[in-house]
Amino acid sequence: MSFEHSKKILIALDYDDQEVALNFVKQLSPDTCRLKVGKEMFTYFGPAFVKELIDLGFDVFLDLKFHDIPNTVAKAVTAAAKMGVWMVNVHASGGFEMMSKAKSALEQFGDKAPLLIAVTVLTSMDETELKRLGVDKSAQEQVIYLAKLAKEAGLDGVVCSAQEAKALKTELGDSFKLVTPGIRPEGSDAGDQKRIMTPKQAIDSGSDYLVIGRPITQADNPVKVLSDVNNSIA
Numbered sequence: 001m002s003f004e005h006s007k008k009i010l011i012a013l014d015y016d017d018q019e020v021a022l023n024f025v026k027q028l029s030p031d032t033c034r035l036k037v038g039k040e041m042f043t044y045f046g047p048a049f050v051k052e053l054i055d056l057g058f059d060v061f062l063d064l065k066f067h068d069i070p071n072t073v074a075k076a077v078t079a080a081a082k083m084g085v086w087m088v089n090v091h092a093s094g095g096f097e098m099m100s101k102a103k104s105a106l107e108q109f110g111d112k113a114p115l116l117i118a119v120t121v122l123t124s125m126d127e128t129e130l131k132r133l134g135v136d137k138s139a140q141e142q143v144i145y146l147a148k149l150a151k152e153a154g155l156d157g158v159v160c161s162a163q164e165a166k167a168l169k170t171e172l173g174d175s176f177k178l179v180t181p182g183i184r185p186e187g188s189d190a191g192d193q194k195r196i197m198t199p200k201q202a203i204d205s206g207s208d209y210l211v212i213g214r215p216i217t218q219a220d221n222p223v224k225v226l227s228d229v230n231n232s233i234a
């Protein structure tokens with residue numbers, strides 16, 4: 001299996017117990033995955049937990065989806081960079097000025113700056129939900145619209161569903177990174193995710209990084225599921 005394929009999996013560490021999370025992480029190698037810390041674990045355990053994962057050698061995606069005024073978001077991504085994370089994100093719907101100020105704030109970190117990406121349309125949303133928000137575009141049209149704005153603002157990529165990956169690679173080029181949650185290995189429960197794909201479909205469609213949480217973390221044997229997923233995309 002190639003090293004590059006292995007590092008495409010970002011495991012969503014969504015636990016309410018730090019010890020359980022760390023026991024799991026200690027069975028993993030930084031060569032076989034990266035880790036994502038989101039709102040639940042960051043709210044419980046904060047920067048100290050993130051730093052512990054980094055000290056164990058893992059690349060960490062801090063998935064806090066900042067969405068606020070430009071000054072506040074610029075300061076928040078600066079704090080994330082000081083923590084040493086590999087990737088951090090904002091909501092594209094926070095606007096062009098917010099995204100470009102956040103990107104500029106990271107310039108001071110040079111080649112140590114984390115990748116900055118923007119959430120387009122959450123993978124838990126379908127067109128019915130978009131209509132409720134007053135968005136009449138299809139999910140794909142809205143994702144492309146926001147991704148173009150993120151690229152214009154200088155961001156490194158977007159969070160989208162793998163269902164939009166092919167169209168985004170065509171519209172925005174190969175170097176613009178696509179981070180795709182809503183990944184469900186064959187036969188696993190979709191849960192609250194609406195726009196889903198299997199790991200292999202996602203890679204074949206052009207996803208750069210696959211975010212996988214519950215199908216791995218809630219499995220009886222999470223390490224085996226990770227290894228099966230890595231094999232399926234190798």
Ligand SMILES: O=c1ccn([C@@H]2O[C@H](COP(=O)(O)O)[C@@H](O)[C@H]2O)c(=O)[nH]1
Binds near residue numbers: 014122123214
């Ligand atoms: O559009 C988005 C953005 C972020 N997420 C996050 O990814 C994981 C997915 O976990 P699963 O258990 O595999 O569903 C989770 O941490 C979300 O907060 C997303 O799902 N969709």
